[in-house]
Amino acid sequence: xxxxxxxxxxxxxxxxxxxxxxxxxxxxxxxxxxxxxxxxxxxxxxxxxxxxxxxxxxxxxxxxxxxxxxxxxxxxxxxxxxxxxxxxxxxxxxxxxxxxxxxxxxxxxxxxxxxxxxxxxxxxxxxxxxxxxxxxxxxxxxxxxxxxxxxxxxxxxxxxxxxxxxxxxxxxxxxxxxxxxxxxxxxxxxxxxxxxxxxxxxxxxxxxxxxxxxxxxxxxxxxxxxxxxxxxxxxxxxxxxxxxxxxxxxxxxxx
Ligand code: AIR
Numbered sequence: 001x002x003x004x005x006x007x008x009x010x011x012x013x014x015x016x017x018x019x020x021x022x023x024x025x026x027x028x029x030x031x032x033x034x035x036x037x038x039x040x041x042x043x044x045x046x047x048x049x050x051x052x053x054x055x056x057x058x059x060x061x062x063x064x065x066x067x068x069x070x071x072x073x074x075x076x077x078x079x080x081x082x083x084x085x086x087x088x089x090x091x092x093x094x095x096x097x098x099x100x101x102x103x104x105x106x107x108x109x110x111x112x113x114x115x116x117x118x119x120x121x122x123x124x125x126x127x128x129x130x131x132x133x134x135x136x137x138x139x140x141x142x143x144x145x146x147x148x149x150x151x152x153x154x155x156x157x158x159x160x161x162x163x164x165x166x167x168x169x170x171x172x173x174x175x176x177x178x179x180x181x182x183x184x185x186x187x188x189x190x191x192x193x194x195x196x197x198x199x200x201x202x203x204x205x206x207x208x209x210x211x212x213x214x215x216x217x218x219x220x221x222x223x224x225x226x227x228x229x230x231x232x233x234x235x236x237x238x239x240x241x242x243x244x245x246x247x248x249x250x251x252x253x254x255x
Contacts, residue, residue, distance in 0.1 A: 011037055012050070012200060018080060023071065028054075028196075029076045034219040036128050041218065041243060048076050049229040050198035055079055056238050057162070057197045066157050067192040084194050087143050090121040090129055091151055093159040094175040096201050099216075100131075101175075109209075118155050123179075129210050133237025150191040151180050160191060160229060166204060169235035174203035 005017040007024060011033040028047035033040045050072065058070035071080040094117045097107040101117075113173040120137055121129045137143050143151065158178060166173045180202070181194035195201075199214040206213060212220075213228040233239045 032218045054196040054198045069194040084183045087182045088123040092119045096174040170207045172205045176202035
């Protein structure tokens with residue numbers, strides 16, 4: 001394991017050189033950070049759950065023709081991915097007001113938005129990932145206008161898919177963050193969904209109780225993070241009653 005070349009280490013994941021050119025291994029750590037790593041804790045088992053949940057979502061996206069970097073899960077903490085050139089943007093899609101949108105615009109948490117809103121944040125820890133406009137993105141060359149169009153189209157498809165997936169298991173998708181990358185195949189380049197999609201980067205509220213089933217439990221010191229992530233995995237049919245290793249599909253929850 002330690003012989004592998006480490007390409008990049010982030011707050012929650014490590015990227016290693018993959019077995020073939022153009023591939024990487026994405027390793028999920030148990031570290032949780034918030035407020036740009038000012039708050040940090042190791043939460044036993046979080047990486048394993050995020051690896052499984054993100055695998056489930058990326059595989060389904062691949063299956064419906066949304067291009068992603070995901071190839072396959074390798075073990076409890078690692079997945080094989082295609083090497084992409086990460087676009088330095090956090091693409092946030094919001095369906096319900098919460099978090100920084102509520103704070104910035106004074107809209108009460110839980111307010112249904114008139115339509116889904118897509119925002120771009122510049123990925124830069126030193127600057128605290130500031131909100132930016134398409135003007136900034138194109139002027140500073142982070143992405144071209146055509147790439148922005150592709151990113152928006154992907155974000156809408158991912159949002160529609162995830163909203164329906166979670167709705168079917170009694171969970172409200174409030175918002176989520178995704179990242180995109182440029183995948184080069186010979187001389188062709190296309191934009192694909194990269195990084196991870198897990199309760200670390202979504203706001204997921206139980207439809208009946210309104211309980212938070214995501215990383216806000218850590219940000220707000222609510223506890224019960226592993227229990228909440230496990231419940232998300234269980235409802236998606238990833239973990240059975242007694243932790244079945246193979247998923248059998250989502251468990252329908254009646255409204
Ligand atoms: N997010 C943004 N940066 C990192 C993450 N994980 C996610 C949050 C939330 C959404 O983006 O988890 O689901 C919007 O976050 P915020 O803080 O802007 O309201």
